Amino acid sequence: MVSFDHRQPGTPELTWANSKQLRAVPELDLAGVDRAVVFAAHPDDETLGAGGTVHRLIRAGTSVRVIVATLGENSHPNSPTHTRQSLSRVRHQEMADAVDVITAGSSAPEYLALPDGGLTAQALTDPVSEAVAWVAQGRQPLAVVTWVEDGHPDHEILAAQVQQAAGAAAVRCVQYPIWWWHWGAPHKLPRGLVHVPLSNEDRDAKQQALEHHASQVRPLSEQPGDEVLLGPHILEHFERDREHFILSAPHQTPVFNRVHSESEDPWNVDSSRYEHRKRDVLIASLPRELYPRALDIGCSTGALTAQLAAHVGMLTAVDAxxxxxxxxxxRLTKQGLKNVHLRHxxxxxxxxxxxxxxxxxxxxxxxxxxxxxxxxELLSLCTRALSPEGHLVLxxxxxxxxxxxxxxDDVHREARRRRNLTRLVAHREADFExxxxxxxxxxxS
Known part of the structure; x- marks a missing residue:
């Protein structure tokens, strides 16, 4: 485990307990979630990272599946009292008991029994695809998994597979950190961090479930190699009145195909005063009257594209x-615009x-x-693609x-940090920038 010192000279120590940024993260909306699948890389991940949330979902009537990829047989590689086989049996039963608590007896865990420390994308593809296909049948489905940047290979490989499958199925996916609480910085939170508040009942269920993971929260024996793995200094991160998750970015194609199929004009681009005025301000802000070659990223139904076409020689408009x-x-055909090439x-x-x-x-x-x-990455690609006198509009x-x-604000803040970009026009108001x-x-400079 890596130790980090977050203090600055002459300032009090910044901890998770006094982090204002952590207390200010938004709440994850769980209203209407009718199906959820929770993936764990090892037994106890599900309880540490999402046990209270699972219990809350169960109380709300959500159908929940809990799937564990490995049996955690390598947690004590130097144990003098347990072999890998015996430890896998112990942890198998511990997880069964823990999941029985957080699901209030409504669901038993599903074991993939893949090698601890040796998860591969190939081995995970089929079971992950099956579980995501199941959860996708819900009206408001949710996939929950370890974090793709947690610092543990098994956590990250599992998260990457679930994130990809959920994104392709337009299933909302959130990821829970485990080890990040020990190497991360309280003043530098991951983008997309959200929280789920826990009731006293949810917290009690989580603590009871953690007690069932006895091989992790207590020593296997007093002999060297059987030491406790989840001591008080680790467990304190999971005793809060909330659990934290990082939002995954869904795959844009299935999400926006659905959005545009359900509504003729999902963003009200043709009727909203905001949309009309925003486009007019953007066009009026362009430093030049005519641009020979242009790229419109995220063109949607082409409302802005049609206005840009009057100021562009050849325009490529892209959407997912x-x-x-x-x-x-x-739209473009109706307006007789022939200088626009549409591209998926x-x-x-x-x-x-x-x-x-x-x-x-x-x-x-x-x-x-x-x-x-x-x-x-997209900012870097756009910057490199500009001609010496070209302009990038956000x-x-x-x-x-x-x-x-x-x-x-996140999007524009990142652009302002770029030393290879010089801002020529800045327009900010309450609704748009x-x-x-x-x-x-x-x-x-």
């Missing part, structure tokens, strides 16, 4: 939703290397549908974005 692109094509792509992963030397790139109302890592709603890791950048020329 085929349904939205169909509506954009109909999920960015940044499907960025076209041919998008270079662009005179204008517009990223409007789409940055917060990325993870923090995806947004960083325009985003400034209010909270439900169930996505980022919001508009527009920033326009040029590539920083040599000699500038």
């Amino acid at each position: 939703s085929d349904v939205a692109l169909g509506k954009a094509r109909a 792509a999920v960015l940044p992963g499907q960025w076209d290397p041919a998008w270079t030397e662009l005179d204008l790139i517009v990223v409007s109302e789409v940055g917060y549908f990325c993870s923090a890592e995806q947004w960083n 325009c985003h709603w400034r209010h909270p974005i439900k169930d996505w890791p980022l919001d508009g 527009i920033d326009i950048y040029a590539r920083t020329q040599r000699g500038r």
